[in-house]
Amino acid sequence: MPRLAMVIDTRRCVGCADCVVACKVENDVPIGHDRDWIVEEIRGRCPGPTLEIRSERCNHCADPPCVYCCPTGASHVHDYGGVVLVTASKCIGCKACLAACPYGARFIHPDGFADKCTFCLHRVEKGLDPACVAVCPTHCMTFGDLDDPFGPVRRLLDSRPHHALLPEAGTEPCIFYLT
Amino acid sequence: MQHVEISTTRANPLVDPILHVWGWEIPVYLFLGGLVAGLLALSGFYLLRSRTASERGAWPQAPMLGVVLLTLGMGALFLDLDHPWYVWRVYLTFEPASPMSWGSWVLILVYPALLAAALLHPPERVPFGAGLLAVIRRWSEWMWARPRLVQAIALSNLVGGIALGLYTGILLGTMVARPLWNSAILGPLFLFSGLSSAAALMHVLTLVRTHGLVDSTYADLLLHGLFQLLKPPGRDPSTAGEAMVRADAAFLSVEGALIALFLIGLAASTEVQQQALQLLLTGAYAPVFWCLIVGTGILVPLVLQYLELAGRIRHTVVPALLVIAGAFLLRWVLVRAGQVSSWT
Numbered sequence: 001m002p003r004l005a006m007v008i009d010t011r012r013c014v015g016c017a018d019c020v021v022a023c024k025v026e027n028d029v030p031i032g033h034d035r036d037w038i039v040e041e042i043r044g045r046c047p048g049p050t051l052e053i054r055s056e057r058c059n060h061c062a063d064p065p066c067v068y069c070c071p072t073g074a075s076h077v078h079d080y081g082g083v084v085l086v087t088a089s090k091c092i093g094c095k096a097c098l099a100a101c102p103y104g105a106r107f108i109h110p111d112g113f114a115d116k117c118t119f120c121l122h123r124v125e126k127g128l129d130p131a132c133v134a135v136c137p138t139h140c141m142t143f144g145d146l147d148d149p150f151g152p153v154r155r156l157l158d159s160r161p162h163h164a165l166l167p168e169a170g171t172e173p174c175i176f177y178l179t
Numbered sequence: 180m181q182h183v184e185i186s187t188t189r190a191n192p193l194v195d196p197i198l199h200v201w202g203w204e205i206p207v208y209l210f211l212g213g214l215v216a217g218l219l220a221l222s223g224f225y226l227l228r229s230r231t232a233s234e235r236g237a238w239p240q241a242p243m244l245g246v247v248l249l250t251l252g253m254g255a256l257f258l259d260l261d262h263p264w265y266v267w268r269v270y271l272t273f274e275p276a277s278p279m280s281w282g283s284w285v286l287i288l289v290y291p292a293l294l295a296a297a298l299l300h301p302p303e304r305v306p307f308g309a310g311l312l313a314v315i316r317r318w319s320e321w322m323w324a325r326p327r328l329v330q331a332i333a334l335s336n337l338v339g340g341i342a343l344g345l346y347t348g349i350l351l352g353t354m355v356a357r358p359l360w361n362s363a364i365l366g367p368l369f370l371f372s373g374l375s376s377a378a379a380l381m382h383v384l385t386l387v388r389t390h391g392l393v394d395s396t397y398a399d400l401l402l403h404g405l406f407q408l409l410k411p412p413g414r415d416p417s418t419a420g421e422a423m424v425r426a427d428a429a430f431l432s433v434e435g436a437l438i439a440l441f442l443i444g445l446a447a448s449t450e451v452q453q454q455a456l457q458l459l460l461t462g463a464y465a466p467v468f469w470c471l472i473v474g475t476g477i478l479v480p481l482v483l484q485y486l487e488l489a490g491r492i493r494h495t496v497v498p499a500l501l502v503i504a505g506a507f508l509l510r511w512v513l514v515r516a517g518q519v520s521s522w523t
Contacts, residue, residue: 017188037189045182056189065355071279072268090268093261095200096279098193102356102522107191108200112262166522168449169355 002145003062004081004119005174006133007156008055012140015040015053019132019141023057026120026131033107035117036132052179055132055141058105058117059165059173060084066097066106075114081145082174083121088113102169119143146174185523198357198518204259206511209347210376211252212286213369213506216347217377218245219289220340221426222296226333237385239300241377242293242336244384249293253286278353282346289343292335298322299332344370351517359455359513359520362444368437369510375430376506379480379499382423386496420494421487427502428484435477455520464516467508476505 015038023029023036036057043050064084067075074090075097077083086097086106091113098106098114109115120130124143128134133141144153156162157176164173193200222241229238257263270287274280299322301315322328348369351360445456459468480498487494 020188033191034189037187039185039187039189042184043181049182056187068276069279069353071274071277071283072265073272073274074268089265091262092265092268093263094259094279095193095261096277096354098200099198099518100354100356104189104191104194104198107194108261112260169522171355 001079002081003147003174004060004083004124005144005146005153005176006119006130007142007153007162007176007178009140009142009156009160009178010052010054011178012138013053013055014138015055016137018135018137019055022131022135023117023120026123027118029115030110033109033115035115052177054177056103056105056165057132057175058084058101059103059171059175060117060119062172062174063170065100065102065171069096069100071096078121080121080125081119083119083124084116085118085121086114086116088115102166102171103173198521201259201514201518204255206507206514207255208252208259209350209369209510209514210507211248211255212347213344213373213510214376214380214503215245215249215252215289215293215373216340216342216344216370217373217375218242218248218340218380219293219296219336219343220374221377221381223333223336223338223340226296226299226336227330237381237388240384241381242296242300243302244380245293246290246297249286249289278346278350282343282350285339285342285346289339292332292339295322295332296336299329341370344373347373351513354517356522357455357517357520358449358451358522359445359458359517361448361452362441364437364441364444365513368434368441371430371434371437372506372509375427375434376503378423378427378430379502379506382420382427382499383496383503385420385423386494386499424484424487424494424498427499428481428488431477431481431484431502435473435481438473438477451520451522455516458516458519459512462516463519464512467512471508472505472512475501476508477502480505 017038020034020036020038027035029035036055039054039056041052041054043052060083062082064077067077067084071094072090072092074087074092076085076087078085088109088111093108093112093114095108095114098108106114106116123130129143133143142152142156144151146153148154156178160178162176162178164176167173189195218241222238222245225238257266260266269280269283272280273284298315298318301312301319305312345366348365348367351357352362352365354360442456442459445452458464480501483492483498486492487498
C-alpha cells in the first residue's frame with residue numbers, strides 16, 4: 001500500500017495561486033473558503049532576507065491529531081495512501097478537529113461539516129495527479145509514494161535539502177518543502 | 180530573535196486570523212458539566228457517608244438540580260454543533276482515542292445515575308402531578324428498603340461525577356495544537372473547580388432554606404446576602420452550612436494549588452507553551468485571570484470563608500456566588516485564550 005506524499009520546490013514556486021484556483025474548481029470549494037493557500041515567509045532583515053513561497057494544504061499527517069479527537073470517526077485515515085479524509089454524513093460539526101490541527105488546514109463547510117484537502121483522492125485512484133499538481137505552471141509540485149525508494153518523491157527528498165511544517169508538533173506531516 | 184514576516188492568502192471563517200471555533204456555548208457547557216460533576220460526586224459521597232436525613236443537609240436536592248443543569252449544558256453543546264442533526268452518530272461508535280467520545284458516553288451514563296439518585300429523594304410537594312409523585316414515593320421506599328442498591332447508586336454518582344469532572348479538562352488538554360491546553364493538570368483542575376462550585380451552589384441552597392428565602396426573587400437573595408455581610412458578627416447556627424463552607428474552602432485551596440501548578444508547568448515547558456502562558460500572565464486575558472478568577476474567584480472567597488468559620492462575620496451567599504462566578508470565568512478564559520495560543 002503506498003504512502004502518499006507531496007514535495008513542493010519553494011525555489012520554483014512563484015505564488016501564482018493556480019493551485020488554489022484548480023482546487024476550488026475541481027472540488028467545488030465554497031466561496032470564502034480554502035482547501036489550499038499560498039504563504040509567503042520572509043526571514044531576516046535587509047540586506048540579507050530570505051523569501052520562501054509555499055503552497056500549503058492539509059499535511060495528511062501520519063500521526064493525525066484531527067483523527068484522534070473525532071468523536072464519531074468521521075475524520076479517518078483512508079486505507080489507500082494514508083490520506084486523511086472526512087465523511088460528511090458522520091461529522092457533527094463539533095469543531096474539535098479544527099482546534100486540534102496545528103496547521104489550521106480545516107474549515108467548516110457552509111453545510112455544517114468539517115472540510116479539507118483530500119489529495120484529490122478521486123483523481124489519484126484513477127492514476128491522475130491531484131488538481132493542484134496537474135495545473136502548476138512551474139512544475140514545482142511532485143506527488144507520489146513516500147515509501148517507494150525509486151519514486152520521484154523519495155528521490156527528491158534524498159537529493160535536496162527539505163523541511164516539513166512544524167515537525168516539533170509531532171504529527172509527522174507528509175508534505176515536504178524543498179529549499 | 181530572527182525577524183519573520185508571514186503573509187497568507189487563507190481566510191477561512193473561524194480559523195483566520197486566529198482560531199475562534201468555540202464561542203459562549205462551550206464555556207457554558209464546560210461550566211455546567213463541571214458543576215454537575217461536583218453535585219454528583221458530592222451527593223454520592225454524602226449518600227454513602229450520612230446515616231440520617233439531617234446529616235445530608237440540602238444534598239438530596241442535588242441530583243434533580245443536576246439533571247436540570249446537565250440538560251441546560253447539553254443544550255448549549257447542541258447549539259455549538261454545526262451539523263447538529265447528525266449528533267446521534269456519536270452513539271453509533273466508541274472512539275477510544277477521542278476524549279469527546281468518552282465524554283459523550285459518560286454524559287449518557289450519568290443521566291440514569293442522576294435520575295436514580297433523584298428518585299431516592301422525591302420532593303415533598305409538587306405544583307401538579309400529585310398522582311405521579313405518589314408512584315415515585317413508592318419507588319423511593321422500595322429502593323430505600325434495599326441498602327445495597329442505595330450504595331450502588333451512591334457509588335455510581337461518585338464515580339460518574341469524578342469521570343465527568345475530569346473529562347471536561349482532559350477534553351481540552353489533549354488538543355495538541357493549542358499549547359495553553361497541553362497540560363495534564365486541566366483534568367483535576369476542572370474537577371476541583373466543579374467540586375468547589377457545587378459546594379458553593381449547595382451552600383447557597385442551604386442558606387436559602389435556613390433563612391426561609393425560598394419564595395424570594397434572585398435579586399432579593401443577593402441583597403439579603405450583602406446586608407447579612409454588613410450585620411454584626413455572630414456564629415451561624417447551621418452546622419450543615421458550616422460543613423459546606425469547610426468543604427468549599429478545601430476544594431478552593433486545592434483548586435488554587437492546581438492553578439499554580441498549571442502555570443508552573445507551562446512556564447517550565449517549551450517556548451510555545453511559555454508564549455501561551457503570557458496570555459494569562461501579562462496578555463489580554465491577564466486582568467480577568469488575576470482579578471476575577473484568582474482574586475474574587477478564589478482568594479476573596481477563601482478569606483470570607485475563613486472569617487465565617489472563625490465567627491467574625493455571618494454566613495452569607497456572597498463567597499459562594501463569587502466562587503460560582505470564578506468557576507465560570509475560569510472556563511471562559513481558558514477556552515478563549517487556548518484558542519488564541521498556537522504553534523506558529
